[in-house]
Amino acid sequence: MATAPWLLSGTAAQAQDGWPAKPIRFVVTFAAGGSTSVFARLMADPISKRLGQSVWVDNRAGAGGLIGVDNVAKSPPDGYSIVMTAAGPTSIFPAMQGTHMPFDPVKDLTPIVYLSDQPNVLVAHPSVPTATFGEFVAWCKANPGTGYATVGVGTTNHVTGAQLANTLGVDLVHVPYRGAGPAILDLLSGNIKLGILNIVDAMANINAGKFKAVLVTTDKRSALLPAVPTIQEVGGSPNALKSWQGMFGPAGMPPAVVQQLNTAFNEALKTPAVLEWMQANGSIPVGGSSEQFARFVASEQRVWGDLVRKYKITAE
Template sequence: MNRRQCLSLAALAALAPSWAHADDAWPAKNVRLLVPFAAGGTSDILGRLIAERLQASLKQTVIVENRAGAGGVIGADAAAKSPPDGYTLLLGTIASHAINPALQPKMPYNAAKDFAPIILLGSISNVLLVGTDQPYKTVKDLIAAAKAKPDGIAFASAGQGSSQHMSGELFKLLAGADLSHIPYKGSAPAIQDVIAHQIPCSFETVTVALPHIQAGKVRALAVTSAQRSAALPQVPTMQEAGVPDFDVSSWQAMYAPAGTPPAIVARLNREIEKILALPDVKAKLDALGLVHTANTPEQFAEFGRKEMAKWAQVVKDGKVKPE
């Protein structure tokens, strides 16, 4: 090899991406995990579960910081505007990265461009609930009643832009049933009003609904996912109950700010996959009703693109407006 070739190789090496060995020195300090919802909810429980195990594998403290508000938008925006150095992560959801971008005309961040997808943590089915005072025993009963009423039937959700809200909007589209959306400030007050017979029905996550179903306080008519929920094996899917093509799951995922070195993203994907495969973690995921399938950052990115397109179409077809 002559001198000119050696110099050329040296120049190419100097131009090589700085991220090629970025994970060798990372992390050298605490990592921050932003959870864009209040403490105690599914996202918070999941975030803390992963953070506890992740700091053992990374050998650095992982600090969970709750930044609640606007359906996950406030926390997601804070993550999007953080340095892309691997020291800020976000536990994003269907609300922050698929529904609100489709529903809100002015978002402070671009869900498709401002984040580096790391891993899809899992999905949780929603369930259509009715109060025990209601005469509806099946989904078809509810559809028939909604069609017969001039103003339809009211349904509760955990809030505008939530997966529960959009489950109702998709139900209206696919079933041709006129339902009126009543948004609440969270799952707890919504389901309590169904229990108290203040509102006929609601869509809720299996995680929140399960104890109330088991206690006989509400009646489950169908789950919204394409497959039955392991937590509610006796409850049919919407498709089985007569609403074709219905498939909604509330998903949770891990993101970093766009521009985070790919080597760090890849390492986080590997570490979190290992965590999710641990027997005690799997047991806790089952208790949350969360279903995880191993995935790469590229596979998750493709899933995210499909979800954004899906909910943009539902918002358009259903003429759903911000409330």
């Protein structure tokens, strides 16, 4: 993989003169009403106050996030169009056979800030036996071809399921949905028995007893689900396979503007309203410099790319 230009640039000490001089467009790659959109709107208020300019959220859903990211990648690199996205468009899709990538995540994007980590949760319909993890694996082996619901092809949920099935030696079939809402409806009805969902989308039904939480995909147990083992504890994967969210802009952004945005987002992650929402929904604030985020993205491209190739995951 070529060295990304944003790994070579330094951080400017001074802010870009006169920026921002107009409203900032904050693209979200999922539909309005979902957890990502809610998070974006919560962040927009402190960002606006910090920068002294309005920030508006533009939902551009579709194609697993590629549409929204591509829109920003092709926008002027002036800091007025930025996008919240994750591993799918930046790290997973590029390695998948059959994917038409309308942009190059290495050459066409500028990493701005690492926002959050969010565990994925393997959930089961209440009819599935899960008193112990061994009992759950035995059920899967007795029911080969059981489907697991995810929010779409090329997501961390999708690849995590492939890794889990391979490591445990069970036959699970990926069933992609167009977002969390439809997947949750089929899980509630029992039309599908298993799902790998973001913890933010799963918690309400776990708390209501409508889903059983089988495992979380991070390296540490979730504070919201302290009794639920991690994927590493049960031998489902040697690595944590987490979802994450971060901000990107087009390639070629002025370093001083990147720094201003990075500082604003780091400050926003510390505000009470944002922290309260994240804690209640199992989302873990991260933050840090744009350079740290760039290194993380590069490592994620290697990790997810290797898994996609290992399990021959395609876009079909």
